[in-house]
Amino acid sequence: MTELTQVPLSPENEAVIKLTRKDFASDQEVRWCPGCGDYSILAQTQKTMPEFGVPKENIVFISGIGCSGRLPYYMNTYGFHSIHGRAPTIATGLKASRPELMVWVITGDGDALSIGGNHLLHAMRKNVDIKVVMHNNRIYGLTKGQASPTSEIGKVTKSSPTGTIDQPVMPLSIAIAAEATFVARSVDTHTEHLAKTFERAGFHHGSAFVEVLQNCNIFNDGAWRDFTDREFREDRMLVLEHGKPMVFGKDRDKGIRLRGLHPEVVQLGDGITEDDLLVHDETAPDPYLAYMLSRMWWPEYPVPVGVLRNIERPTHDRLMSDQIASEIARRGPGDLEKLLNSGETWVVE
Amino acid sequence: MTELTQVPLSPENEAVIKLTRKDFASDQEVRWCPGCGDYSILAQTQKTMPEFGVPKENIVFISGIGCSGRLPYYMNTYGFHSIHGRAPTIATGLKASRPELMVWVITGDGDALSIGGNHLLHAMRKNVDIKVVMHNNRIYGLTKGQASPTSEIGKVTKSSPTGTIDQPVMPLSIAIAAEATFVARSVDTHTEHLAKTFERAGFHHGSAFVEVLQNCNIFNDGAWRDFTDREFREDRMLVLEHGKPMVFGKDRDKGIRLRGLHPEVVQLGDGITEDDLLVHDETAPDPYLAYMLSRMWWPEYPVPVGVLRNIERPTHDRLMSDQIASEIARRGPGDLEKLLNSGETWVVE
Amino acid sequence: MTTTTKPHELPVQELERVTIRFVGDSGDGMQLTGTQFTRTAAAFGNDISTFPDYPAEIRAPAGSLPGVSGFQISFSSSDIHTPGDQPDVLVAMNPAALKANIADLPAGGALIVNTDAFTAANLAKVSYASSPLTDGSLSKYSVFEIPISTLNARALDGLDMTTKQVDLTKNFFALGIMFWLYERSMEPTLRWIEDKFGKRPVIAEANRRALKAGYAFGETTEIFHTHYRVPAAHLPPGKYRNITGNEATALGFVAASVRAGRPLFYGSYPITPASDILHQLSGYKNFGVRTFQAEDEIAAMGSTIGAAYGGALALTGTSGPGLALKSEAINLAVMTELPMVIVDVQRAGPSTGMPTKTEQGDLLQSLFGRNGESPIPVVAPATPADCFDLALEASRIALTYMTPVMYLSDAFLASGAEPWRVPSVEDLPSLRVENATDRATFRPYARDPETLARMWAVPGTPGLEHRIGGIEKADISGNVSYDPDNHHRMTLLRNAKVAGIANDIPDLDVYGAQDGELLILGWGSTYGAIRSAVERLRAEGQSVGHAHVRHINPLPRNTGDVLRRFRRVLVPELNLGQLLMLIRATYLVDAQGYQRVRGKPFRIAEIHERAEQILAGR
């Protein structure tokens, strides 16, 4: 609770702590394709909400347009299904004027990084206290299968019959360069890890950006299969843990070692021990480690999941409120009569 | 010349090589405030143009809105003074349909990073073959002095009488995270370095992003003075040279050494030699060094100038042209009659 | 309507026009079924008009209402203009499909249902308390209950297929029934099966069997007491193909690019219902077409301006919300007077609205959705095939007058289809225009005295280096100018240039009565419904005319005269009266509107009825 002290205890707050996942499910019929990764993301979102001890009327989900954008309809909280790419701007205005609310932004790879890229960047750098969950399926789902900014180069889609020619962006690299204070990655099918990641994001003060690798089984089935599948995910993904050396593999026998400014995969044993490995530090003031992790990718590297970066910086709404408070302290609360009569005045009898 | 083979030799091309700076000055009266850093940027731009051996009719300058946006009027080439933030999109469409042209984009810190941030990002990741020159004066000049995305936090401006509350962005970090293939920084008053930097950018294949630290003597005078002033710039700026150790200082007696993932400033001598220093590699496939340099800032570090990153990747227009060529090779040049009559047809007598 | 007798017993009824709607679950292949029937009817020589009805969701849960997918085809022995108001025959593959569509079936209409799908579970999914098949609620229709799944499964017996695979072919069983019912040959579809599944013999065989079994079922069982014949129509001779509006739009601009001798550039951001134009054009790379999927609509517009500046035939396409985003950049195109076409495939608004549904809500946005005085020519195709002609016309206006041009299609035209008589290339207009090259005479804003178009000097032209942009330009020189009189003059010039196009477009012609009681004035996709209604009214002896504007800005020169020749003017629109406002303001004619904003095209009957009321002075 202390993490979210600015949330006023609402009348039924004693009840709040006892809220369960079901309390966060709305009466709306869920409308994603059977098998869509969004179901799991929704489930973990609903499961995580009670953890924050925030009354559900103080939680708001704001989405853009895309399949992912439907999520707010299914949350029994306040919800706003806005327009394509603009959810962060609405969230910013809401949070700026209602700091006590907990605001989540639900977006897709196209919504967040194509049309909405600039808004995301500015919300992050301003450390607007919103939790952004990006459903990354490397495709435009709702519009039935065009390339997205995360689609791999050469991908054949409806809009690129001969393959895309565009270098994809790394969402987490962008978030880090945008000065985000919390940056993490998880996977739709890794439910416990996903829930844990949402929880971490929710408790963070300031902008949190969570990339969820999501499967669109209709237009981009198996986009992440190569490294997320149960059978080989331990060998192809790196689960980050703060303060722990970067070990991975079914048999925990592989690790990441730094050579100069180049991370390399090493086999533990014969001479190489965990002490030789990079130790994860999500709170490092320098963003260099986080940036490095944001670019490690299968097959050259295991794909990192978990919290890459987690630092503290005053939030946008807090700074705004502080300025107002200090102005009131300095000049006294605004007096309209005085204001209207300020400046040069003269009287006509 | 080989660098720009796609430029067709125009009729008077023999003349071209003999073009001088004056050939690139238009008849328009220059209209910046006396003392503005933009004068020097214009001068170096005009001075550099002849170097490329490109006929001036094959050069296009496209700008957004801002004081910087006036530059195209003063270039005796084709020019387009477009709208706020959108110059990269116009340049992309032009370059995609006219690959043989050399296209420059002139922009400001607000034009490029505030309203235009997303377009810049996508032009870079697509490696559109345009040369972007951003006049960074850390302020909105044309609109008479509001905070820009590069304004330091706490800055008092017309729109922030009690100081801005927004964390500024590092333009070069953004460019690198946006997968730019050429990233550099220079200073309006360091004329030789500025000219050299423009030259390097012009000869690069693909997106080039050049941040020019520019002084707005009316609304943000001396924004960069602390480290760009003649008297102490050698001690406070790091001039990057490919393949050379990172040495700086009036007496070339200081350097940058890597400790783990942390760059540190060291004093050369007693035990520490140039061999201990980071060696600059602008062509490193990993962007880690470039990213690190993009974040080094006075007073903690000397401010790096020069080329941070310079890698090769096929350009957007080249890939587009190649796809068209191979489609023509595969299916033969389009036959309209055939196309209209394709699909299921039937005849009515 | 005559009745003859066929070799085998059943009587044959001859009909002028039949409308069939196939409805089922998204997974039931209704679109394919409809398309196959369409191909067959077209090849046979009927006039046809079709309209698919996709679910808004990508894949709604099986058996749910949102998951219902439909395809309506109207085929006729005479010239028709719409897919039909109501189906004569409804083929429903499951309870959801029945529930969603039954209201549209007129009393006495034929209803063919797949009884196998009417399980308790499926009925529950759409909260049918009792089965409509048994509770008498369908009594006013002639219902044909057929266990299609079972019969189909039996027909495929012995094939090495999963039950799921088998079930996927039942739509062809239903198709077979319809082929028999309307005396259609199975040949075209059998050929299609061969082409499509040739390499997968089992699947091919399964579909063949399903189709034939359905046909045989019609022939052998007693349940149909008659079957029907719709003779070939008397279409103008020529080679035909069936085409949707989006296809015709894409083809039209490729044709324009060939006839203009300029490569086509298409900068766009995906949006329903315009995306298919991007998909289509990206397949024409061997025509030198350059498609660019931008990061958003603003970038799409910017890239289009850049391509136009470079001398390409520049095109962008979007739908309402995207057009709103483009508006600032469109204004740059107006100020720089560069030629390009902006395609808006209108959908139901405001805001996200109903993305898959049709509307005519963007006319005023097209005309006025920009700051300052910003005149832009607007054209609007009237039918799917007309999209081709107007693509050429929009390109002609853009290139001749150096101006952005708005091209207003809509969701109904986009996916609606009709037969298109394929033109031969040399009959298409030439769209060649010259770039400026002469240093001596070139001035960036000097104008052609005829068209008022400024010169087009593209980068790369030696000696014509110049600067353009969004700040007001000095007349002739094109330099930046804050001179008050210059701004006034340029504002009037930009306006006069667009207004002058009126001298270069055909007069508005009137179908039916040339003067008299009532003129029905329409624009865009309402053409079919209005024309059909007017045909009906004419047949009833009413003094009614139909005029349809394809050029909306400027309007044809004779528009005022036409309006004044009639006592009353009715303007039906799928909005709240946008053309109506222009007409009233321009001609001070007391035209009245008829407005439906339901995300659906007009029904012929709606317009017919409204017109009758007006004629009756109600």
Next chain:
Amino acid sequence: MTTTTKPHELPVQELERVTIRFVGDSGDGMQLTGTQFTRTAAAFGNDISTFPDYPAEIRAPAGSLPGVSGFQISFSSSDIHTPGDQPDVLVAMNPAALKANIADLPAGGALIVNTDAFTAANLAKVSYASSPLTDGSLSKYSVFEIPISTLNARALDGLDMTTKQVDLTKNFFALGIMFWLYERSMEPTLRWIEDKFGKRPVIAEANRRALKAGYAFGETTEIFHTHYRVPAAHLPPGKYRNITGNEATALGFVAASVRAGRPLFYGSYPITPASDILHQLSGYKNFGVRTFQAEDEIAAMGSTIGAAYGGALALTGTSGPGLALKSEAINLAVMTELPMVIVDVQRAGPSTGMPTKTEQGDLLQSLFGRNGESPIPVVAPATPADCFDLALEASRIALTYMTPVMYLSDAFLASGAEPWRVPSVEDLPSLRVENATDRATFRPYARDPETLARMWAVPGTPGLEHRIGGIEKADISGNVSYDPDNHHRMTLLRNAKVAGIANDIPDLDVYGAQDGELLILGWGSTYGAIRSAVERLRAEGQSVGHAHVRHINPLPRNTGDVLRRFRRVLVPELNLGQLLMLIRATYLVDAQGYQRVRGKPFRIAEIHERAEQILAGR
């Protein structure tokens, strides 16, 4: 106009109204000079109207034409409405200023020039072949040649200042001359100098000396043969302050926030001429005002929607190009029916146009610049002071009807100034509205039967959790709906809600003739010029009335009646006839337009002349 004699010799002429224009280089402090004269005239009791004329460039080269800065003040003993068509007196500090302004000075007008600035170099800068002071080109004016720089320097002799600093005070010398010429006390300015430069005694002394020297110069020299008196005006009693439109707008919304009991949120992106509203509001943090400088106009609009959703009094402000960018997001506000105000300080378009110049080109964009049917109320202040009242009115409409409201100011109102009678807070309307709180009765799209406003349930309200968005909403429940009839109903409801506001606004009242020959109908900043012209026509005995709409959507209920009471209707606009189109379409009245698109306000004489022509049947 009487002539008396003052204690010292010179005759005094009494005038009803005088218009002075101070012009010089950007660096010459003309704005300050004008403001000081304004304060003095206002304090004395004249009615005043002022308008500054800044250069488009930030700092154009000294002595260049683009660098010329001007300030015009009209002061009068009677009620005036504009800064005057033409100056009676032109004070020109350098050749550039003379060249840029002389054309506006009527023959016989007084011209005061600083001869010291007429050096060969300065003359060359603006390509004067010969000096206008010597070549006789100024013969038709009464010219007063004064070596202001020299005289001023002499007056400051002995002060420890650089020559540059000394020269910077010459504007006060000129001001001193004008004070003497118009019998004004130097007190207010001397006090101002004390306040401003108290801490820098030398500078203070310099300015005092400059001012007094100028005054003394007038008194002692022979060059002026008379001086003038403009008696105090008879303004309604009360406390006054001089205010610009942007100031009044900012104050008005702060007042609205106080009267609504809701914090003011202002989300904006800087743009000329709207930026000052952002600057001003960011200084009112102690009123709880939250200003947010967004990354662009779309984000500004989004943040405003977010703030409105949260229950604040939400406001955004921009100019034409920015409004175009906001249009898609504004539509989201229309669909979600959230209350907010969108301020558009119009400037000359299209595109970037002439950013510092005025125009009325965004009316149709405000009404129609969005996809689909998207009704929005539009209000437009008529004078700088009126900006305050309409800020409250716009807020009232937004909060009462749960709708975004467009507020159309322009560049002329924004920086134009006039005396404003300061209202007392309790006389301001209360704007309190209740948020929804009752779980039992709350339905997201249930409407107040009176206003048709939906309920406003803000996040944080227990039990009212609900979802809104841009997809069409089901009536009452607010759930997503693709139902055709629902969409039609909701479209009509949104429209009816806005149309219904007509029952809640004052009737349109007419100044002058209540019926008869000619009605001049205007909106926005043309008020002053129209009213003055009509006063003149009335004085000439013409049957002319003036009606000015401040609510443009919906229009006052009696608008049609008013229009029909006159034989002719003239609609002067700084565009190509935007209100005109609405009027003609709505009322089928053959109103005619009078259009000037010069980036400048109407001159009284222009309207007067046009009206005379019409009355003379020309």
